[in-house]
Amino acid sequence: MATATLDRGxxxxxxxxxxxxxxxxxxxxxVGLGVALLxxxxxxxxxxxxxxxxxxxxxxxxxxxxITAPQTAAAIRLTVGFAALVTVLNxxxxxxxxxxxxxxxxxxxxxxxxxxxxxxxxxxxxAGLVLLSLYGQDSPFGVDVxxxxxxxxxAYLFVTLPFVVRTxxxxxEELDPEVEEAAASLGAxxxxxxxxxxxxxxxxxxxxxxxxxxxxxxxxxxxxxxxxGNLPFRTEVTSVRILGSIENxxxxxxxxxxxxxxxxxxxxxxxxxxVQRRMVxxx
Amino acid sequence: MRRALTIIGAAVALxxxxxxxxxxxxxxxxxxxxxETINIVGFAVPEAxxxxxxxxxxxxxxxxxxxxxxxxGASGDQSRAVESGLEADYVHFSVASDVTRLVDAGLxxxxxxxxxxxxxxxxxxxxxxxREGNPKGIDSWDDLVRPxxxxxxxxxxxxxxxxxxxxxxxxxxxxxxxxxxxxSEYLDRFFANVVSLPGSGRDATTAFLGGTxxxxxxxxxxxxxxxxxxxxxxxxxxxxxxxxENPGAILLDATPVAQAWLDFVLGEEGQRQLAxxxxxxxIDGLEVDxxxxxLDPSDPFPEVxxxxxxxxxxxxxxxxxxxxxxxxxxxxxxxxEKSGKAS
Numbered sequence: 001m002a003t004a005t006l007d008r009g010x011x012x013x014x015x016x017x018x019x020x021x022x023x024x025x026x027x028x029x030x031v032g033l034g035v036a037l038l039x040x041x042x043x044x045x046x047x048x049x050x051x052x053x054x055x056x057x058x059x060x061x062x063x064x065x066x067i068t069a070p071q072t073a074a075a076i077r078l079t080v081g082f083a084a085l086v087t088v089l090n091x092x093x094x095x096x097x098x099x100x101x102x103x104x105x106x107x108x109x110x111x112x113x114x115x116x117x118x119x120x121x122x123x124x125x126x127a128g129l130v131l132l133s134l135y136g137q138d139s140p141f142g143v144d145v146x147x148x149x150x151x152x153x154x155a156y157l158f159v160t161l162p163f164v165v166r167t168x169x170x171x172x173e174e175l176d177p178e179v180e181e182a183a184a185s186l187g188a189x190x191x192x193x194x195x196x197x198x199x200x201x202x203x204x205x206x207x208x209x210x211x212x213x214x215x216x217x218x219x220x221x222x223x224x225x226x227x228x229g230n231l232p233f234r235t236e237v238t239s240v241r242i243l244g245s246i247e248n249x250x251x252x253x254x255x256x257x258x259x260x261x262x263x264x265x266x267x268x269x270x271x272x273x274x275v276q277r278r279m280v281x282x283x
Numbered sequence: 284m285r286r287a288l289t290i291i292g293a294a295v296a297l298x299x300x301x302x303x304x305x306x307x308x309x310x311x312x313x314x315x316x317x318x319e320t321i322n323i324v325g326f327a328v329p330e331a332x333x334x335x336x337x338x339x340x341x342x343x344x345x346x347x348x349x350x351x352x353x354x355x356g357a358s359g360d361q362s363r364a365v366e367s368g369l370e371a372d373y374v375h376f377s378v379a380s381d382v383t384r385l386v387d388a389g390l391x392x393x394x395x396x397x398x399x400x401x402x403x404x405x406x407x408x409x410x411x412x413x414r415e416g417n418p419k420g421i422d423s424w425d426d427l428v429r430p431x432x433x434x435x436x437x438x439x440x441x442x443x444x445x446x447x448x449x450x451x452x453x454x455x456x457x458x459x460x461x462x463x464x465x466x467s468e469y470l471d472r473f474f475a476n477v478v479s480l481p482g483s484g485r486d487a488t489t490a491f492l493g494g495t496x497x498x499x500x501x502x503x504x505x506x507x508x509x510x511x512x513x514x515x516x517x518x519x520x521x522x523x524x525x526x527x528e529n530p531g532a533i534l535l536d537a538t539p540v541a542q543a544w545l546d547f548v549l550g551e552e553g554q555r556q557l558a559x560x561x562x563x564x565x566i567d568g569l570e571v572d573x574x575x576x577x578l579d580p581s582d583p584f585p586e587v588x589x590x591x592x593x594x595x596x597x598x599x600x601x602x603x604x605x606x607x608x609x610x611x612x613x614x615x616x617x618x619x620e621k622s623g624k625a626s
Binding site for chain 1: 363441493494495609619622623624
């Protein structure tokens, strides 16, 4: 996106066409597509299909029994609910952080930029230890959330922090302030400018960040196991249930729980995409 | 804050270490002329002991020049990894069912437990780790279920090793003449006091040392090893407790020297190295001078008045897995589920 035009909808449609205006593939793009598909199949499609196939082994009733067992259902509710909540929070705070990083100048800005990626770099179990020592029973700040639901929330917040920031930031950097000035000179208030000009440009990036953040939350394990205590019906997340099924050599059961998480994540991704497209069109 | 920083430092070091082990480190002797390699796959706990035994083994005629490639992790995961193709000559697991999985897969002979120690290579007992000086006065199983006592135990549903603790809790009621109902009732009260169910024994140790809970259900050898590493806490050996028996076996297609290795592990020198790291010996009459980290280093493994065993008190692992840990009907599974619903 070298230029930012007011006609966002047109821009997005043109990008979606993917550069092959005639609709036929050239030799190079054909090879590219082949490599991409192969890569994608090996790393994503085949493993995921294997999970779903394993889940299907026991038949529909076994699948249903595994995911509706009270303790498992509670874990799914907790995981999905918190992942969604954290994502909503990240959309707001992540956009603000990105805004501050792009538009404001302040001492320590470079340092802050570096620190934001830390949750990416830290092995999750180390993140768990850090959280335990800072917010556990020996907390130096006197904040003890150990073995409570807020511990799960905190761990999710920690590991998902960078996603929205990092997706929104580059788009915001490319956004031409002249467009905002133009909007202002045409009489738009700051809020209108934000809603009709800035937000629609950011929407795809925010949605992408939100999707990453949600997916990461749903799958998180390492960073929370030490602090959350894995208490059934209270702080136990689905990853722990999956591990439990595996330990009992119940692979179909484990795959069933994984499959339902995949389905939920897929639905959320589609929803996010729909919302984002709407916003772009309305803008 | 300083304590927090120490933990963080340790954590980073650990994770780096973990990365190194994941690659499968070759703890071999560089001067080894013979090119025989023994692949050891085991649960995390005996790593230090096995390393010490490997050094001693290298000094014997059979063991000269033998190299080791090791992989340590959660017992069940390691067993499943071997089942699905991880190369192994010698396996050392937490529970016998992890070896029988390999017997079923045709990788280990079904005579693996015919030897004098019935396939067991290391032993320990279930103990209570408590804060320094035992401020809550926890000495018995009854003390654990007092109101307000906070228990940390690894999660029996995800950690095979944690199952010993749950069995001990149930079995001691029966040993005291209680009925099965009373034992189940005790389990309910026990899990009602549990404040944290970390995924593995090591996670549980970390959570306890990080400040969670008043008492931590662990193994005597884990407690001794942690104290050897300078951790400050005490442990209590209850009057009735469970004998933990960790099986070891040679795979059918193992390199020939693996049998000599197993014999060495079961011999005096091997057992002495295990004892120095806190394991109770599986052979009689072994002289061990002093075990650092034990409550009384000169008498590291005091006799337990009433020791429960899988064979005598629970039948076999396959039976007890079904009765206690079945995902829907297991006694322990239900007790854990109930503890969550109650609050």
